[in-house]
Every structure is written in C-alpha cells, then in structure tokens.
Amino acid sequence: MEVWLGRELQGTWQALACITYDEQMRPDAAAAVAALQHAGIALTLLSGDRPERAHRLSQQLGIADVVAAARPEDKVAAVASAQAKGERVGMLGDGVNDAPVLALADVSLAMGQGALVSRVHADAVVVSNRLSDVVWAYRLSHKAVRIVRQNLIWAATYNMVCIPLALMGYLPVGRRIGHGFELSGRDRKCAEAVLYPIEQGGLMDILFLLIPLSAVLILAIIGVFGWALNKGQFDDLEREGERILQQEPPSVDADQA
Numbered sequence: 285m286e287v288w289l290g291r292e293l294q295g296t297w298q299a300l301a302c303i304t305y306d307e308q309m310r311p312d313a314a315a316a317v318a319a320l321q322h323a324g325i326a327l328t329l330l331s332g333d334r335p336e337r338a339h340r341l342s343q344q345l346g347i348a349d350v351v352a353a354a355r356p357e358d359k360v361a362a363v364a365s366a367q368a369k370g371e372r373v374g375m376l377g378d379g380v381n382d383a384p385v386l387a388l389a390d391v392s393l394a395m396g397q398g399a400l401v402s403r404v405h406a407d408a409v410v411v412s413n414r415l416s417d418v419v420w421a422y423r424l425s426h427k428a429v430r431i432v433r434q435n436l437i438w439a440a441t442y443n444m445v446c447i448p449l450a451l452m453g454y455l456p457v458g459r460r461i462g463h464g465f466e467l468s469g470r471d472r473k474c475a476e477a478v479l480y481p482i483e484q485g486g487l488m489d490i491l492f493l494l495i496p497l498s499a500v501l502i503l504a505i506i507g508v509f510g511w512a513l514n515k516g517q518f519d520d521l522e523r524e525g526e527r528i529l530q531q532e533p534p535s536v537d538a539d540q541a
Contacts, residue, residue, distance in 0.1 A: 286302055286303070286304050286305075287302070287303040287304075288301070288302050288303075289301040289302070309341070309345070310413075310414075310415055312414055312415050312416040313345060314344070314345055314346070315416065316416050316418060316419050317345045317347060317415075318346065319416075319419045320418075320419060320422070321346070323422065325374075325422075326349070327347050327349070328347070328350070328351065329341070329342050329345070329347045329349065329350045329351070330351045330354050330358075330359045330362060330385070331350070331351070331352055331353075331354060332354055332355065332379075332381060333352065333353070334352065334353060335352040335353060337352075338350055338351075338352035338353070339352065355381070356381045356382075356383075356384050356385065357384075359381070359382070359384070359385040360384050360385050360388055362385075363375065363385050363388050363389055367390070372390045372391070373389045373391075374389060374390065374391040374392070374393070375389035375391070375392045376392075376393045376394075376395075376410075376415075376418065377393075377394060377395075377398070377406075378394060378395035378397065378398025378399065379398065379399055380401055380402065382394075382398075383401045383402050383404070383405045384405075386402055386405045386406045387405040391407055392405070392406040392408075393406055393407065393409070393410055393418060393421075394406035394408075394409050394410070395413050396409055396410055396411040396412065396413050397413050408421075441504075445497070
C-alpha cells in the first residue's frame with residue numbers, strides 16, 4: 285500500500301513524499317511450510333488480501349492451493365467442504381475474521397499476538413508466535429500418540445498372557461497357595477478346585493498355554509512390522525523439526541519494527 289504526501293501550489297498538487305507499507309513473512313514461515321509439506325500435509329492459504337498479494341505470498345511459501353479475497357464465510361465454506369470429503373482440517377489464524385473458521389476446524393491454532401476473539405475460539409495458542417513451534421507441536425503429538433499405542437499394546441499383551449495363565453494356575457503365586465500368599469475359607473476351596481485339574485497335567489494344559497503365547501507372538505510380529513513401516517517417516521519428521529527448532533529467528537531492529 286502506498287501513501288502519497290503532497291501540497292497544493294497554484295492550483296496544482298506537488299508530490300513531496302511516498303510512504304510504502306508492505307507485509308513481511310515471518311522469518312521461519314518458509315521452513316515451517318516446507319516441513320509440514322514434507323510430512324505429507326496438504327496446505328491451503330485462505331487469505332482476505334487481494335489476489336495478487338495472496339498469490340505472491342503463496343509463491344514465496346510454495347503453497348499451490350490459494351483462496352484469495354476470502355471473506356469469513358468463504359473460509360468457513362472451504363473448511364466445511366474439506367471436512368465433507370472426510371479430511372481432518374487444521375486451521376492457523378490470528379485475525380478477527382478467522383474466529384468462525386477456527387471454531388469449525390478439527391484442530392485450530394491461534395497466534396499469541398493475534399486478535400483476542402481468534403485466541404478464544406482456537407483450541408490452542410502459539411504463545412511464542414513462531415511458526416516453527418507448530419511443526420514442533422505436530423511432531424510431539426505424533427510421538428505422544430505412538431507412545432500411547434505402544435502402552436495399549438503392552439497392556440493388552442500382558443492381560444492376554446497373564447490372565448489365562450493365572451486362571452489355569454501356571455503362575456507361581458497361584459500354584460503354591462500358602463507360600464507368601466494366604467487364602468482362607470471358601471476362597472481357598474475355590475482356588476483348590478480350579479488348580480487341582482491343572483496339577484494333574486495333560487495335553488489340554490499345554491494347548492491352553494500355547495494359545496496365549498501364540499497370540500503374543502502374532503502381536504509382536506504385527507508391532508514390529510508397523511514400527512518398521514513408520515520409523516522412517518517419523519525419523520525424517522523429527523530431524524526436520526529439530527533443524528527448524530535450532531534456527532534462531534533473526535533479530536529485528538527498532539527502526540525496522
């Protein structure tokens with residue numbers, strides 16, 4: 285945007301100065317966009333600016349999909365259309381006009397220096413105002429989900445193995461009633477009734493033992509196979525995120541600000 289300063293002299297205007305205002309990208313914007321695209325995320329730029337400004341910015345960032353001169357209802361329609369196709373949509377914004385679409389998105393982030401209404405409607409706020417922290421949050425969320433899945437697999441495996449073995453009396457504590465573990469009355473009679481056939485041994489006991497062990501082996505093979513498939517993708521994303529996080533944003537002088 286240009287602002288001209290002038291004065292009128294003898295019925296004509298003379299230009300004295302021209303002030304040009306232009307928006308600058310955040311210093312880590314290009315690296316953050318490249319990291320998210322490398323992770324397989326499709327990015328769309330929803331901008332309320334004029335088409336020429338929006339397309340120029342998208343070319344600098346490497347974003348092919350652009351919606352320029354977008355009003356709040358246009359942004360909402362774009363997100364709703366993507367969700368109707370079964371896509372999970374994340375939205376990052378900082379303006380007043382972004383509040384409706386932030387509330388609609390599956391995951392929404394607002395910049396810490398953005399408008400208050402956008403921060404209220406967002407799921408989380410990027411207090412550092414660094415786009416690279418969005419990449420870090422994405423990477424951290426994937427690691428958290430992976431750990432949760434691993435814990436669920438280990439818990440399910442433990443229960444599948446130990447509960448049948450305990451019922452059949454193959455666990456040492458269950459086989460030796462009275463050694464560091466006391467039962468009395470009806471509980472002891474019930475335990476002895478269950479353990480007595482197991483103490484006799486037989487083919488069925490071996491089969492009952494092999495069934496949970498086979499299930500554990502199958503789960504282990506599936507887990508190793510899934511880990512091998514995802515390891516390369518997660519490692520690449522982690523290395524890219526670490527590289528971005530190690531980059532310090534350039535300092536901005538007071539005159540430039």
